[in-house]
Amino acid sequence: MIEQNTLYTSTDPFNELTHLAQENNLINPELFTKYAVKRGLRDLDGRGVLVGLTEIGEVHSYIVDENEIIPVPGRLLYRGIDIADITKGYLTDHRYGFEETTYLLLFGKLPNPRQLENFNKILSEKRKLPDDFVRDMILKAPTKDIMNSMARSVLALYSYDEDNPDDTSLSNVLKQCIHLISCFPSLAVYGYQAYAHYHQNQSLYIHTPRPELSTAENILYMLRPNRKYTELEALLLDLALILHAEHGGGNNSSFTTHLVTSSGTDTYSTIAAALGSLKGPRHGGANLKVVKMFEDMREKIKDWQDEDEICTYLTKLLNKEAFDKAGLIYGIGHAVYSISDPRAVILKEYAGKLAAAKGVEDEFEFYTRIERLAPQVISKARKMYKGVSANVDFYSGFVYTLLDLPLEMYTPIFAIARIAGWSAHRIEEIVNAGKIIRPAYKSVAQRKEYIPLSMRQ
Structure with a gap:
């Protein structure tokens, strides 16, 4: 018999199992701070924990001057x-x-x-x-x-x-x-x-x-x-x-x-x-969210040039009152870049050319207006440790839409x-024949005695 606080009357056994899985896997968030765990392998300021070396790609978004991180264009x-x-x-x-x-x-x-x-x-x-x-x-x-x-x-x-x-x-x-x-x-x-x-x-x-x-x-x-x-x-x-x-x-x-x-x-x-x-x-599925978010924007925002109306909608996004109620403005912000994502900068230029060729300049201008206003709205509503800007997903979804590519x-x-x-x-x-990658995880589970099946409550 399971304990009284997890007893269920539902005929679906997964209701009970789901509750047990939730209850017995939740770790006190304060322990991550206590043991200096870098959640997401990232520092509080956004820098990644160094775990390897590479010569293939380099993402450059800041400089360090006298131990102070200074954001630069990506x-x-x-x-x-x-x-x-x-x-x-x-x-x-x-x-x-x-x-x-x-x-x-x-x-x-x-x-x-x-x-x-x-x-x-x-x-x-x-x-x-x-x-x-x-x-x-x-x-x-x-x-x-x-x-x-x-x-x-x-x-x-x-x-x-x-x-x-x-x-x-x-x-x-x-x-x-x-x-x-x-x-x-x-x-x-x-x-x-x-x-x-x-x-x-x-x-x-x-x-x-x-x-x-x-x-x-x-x-x-x-x-x-x-x-x-x-x-x-x-x-x-x-x-x-x-x-x-x-x-x-x-x-x-x-x-x-x-x-x-x-x-x-x-x-x-x-x-x-x-x-x-x-x-x-x-990760890669983020541009889908951008496209679907903009579909919702087109329905809810009546005047695409009214910046007050746009900011009101963006604020509702952050307050979990609009779209998927996740509290996010999709396509804005990146784990590494702050001032600018170079991929978004390049893609934006040519997306404008394709928009002109297809006669949808007004929609492109709507995107650029959101790109400009969203960081302002976020900075007013949230405590930020670094700046935010449009990332590549912001314009890639727009480009794929212009190319008539299916969402899938x-x-x-x-x-x-x-x-x-x-x-x-x-x-x-x-x-480079490196070792098998095996980072450390600290167990914070309490020690328990084994209880025979017949004696469990």
Whole structure:
């Protein structure tokens, strides 16, 4: 018999079990302060706890002067090169840059024309999925969540690996990673097409990727029923892929990649774990929240130019009186950046161009107005240890809306980009042959005596 205070009359046994799980897993929050636990592996001022070294990505958001943290405009560097310079370089040449960026992340330097041509050829050859894979692994078990579909497909590819899938030698891992980078667009798009057909009763379209197209072009080509897209649309999607490809070793999914790799497991299990991390609404799923929040704003805010009305709605968001009542303004604020997120700055510029091309400048101006007002509202309502600004999710959701991408594809697009960074981090962990990652947890449970079953109350 259980104790009287947990006795339930409900016929659902999970009501009782849920209560027990809640009651006996709650830790006094004061203990985290008492034992100086860095919750989220972050200090109170927002700095991450140093747990490793990397040469792949650098997130720069502050300087330290006489032990004082001074926020600066955010910078993001891939292999030491500023992301602003990378994007400017290929956009100036009017070409697609995700493949070049992937090469940079994997191999530590920008490719010359011959190296880039050879790398693009390898990527094109690896885009094709195994025979009957789409039918047997994707179409026969459609799921409502494309990220779960991708994770399952990645694990299934383990069985199709004709070499030793458990071989963690550098050459084999590199081969596996490049194959996954190449076929991720197909896994995502086909997963969506299966969902749209079997769960939304839409027509089924399975377009084979074309070898001469870039990653961004192939996504739009395979996703759209008529396979048509404009050059501006493809260039902007390519830009979004580049901006999402890497964000240092400390972001949740890249840290997951290091963590799981350190155990010695195979590439497919590692990438599936990273997908599970990215799926979360606190990580890659955040842009969905931004889009849905703006849908609610359009309904509730009558005059998009009335700043008082906008601020009133934003205040209601913070007070848990609007939208999902979570007390958050989605797309505003970041764990690292304070003054600005460089990805949002770059994406905003080109999002404005796409908005102009599609005749929705008023909606773009609405976004920019929210971006300006939200930090002011937050600073009045909350005690902040650092500034807040729009993050990349704020504008990526807007861009994907302009590209007519289905909501279910938003986070998978993130995954298509970020697998470049995950692969680089997996390789870095293997090359440096580190120890298995095992941080410490302190037990604060009271000691108890074992009670025989017949004597328990």
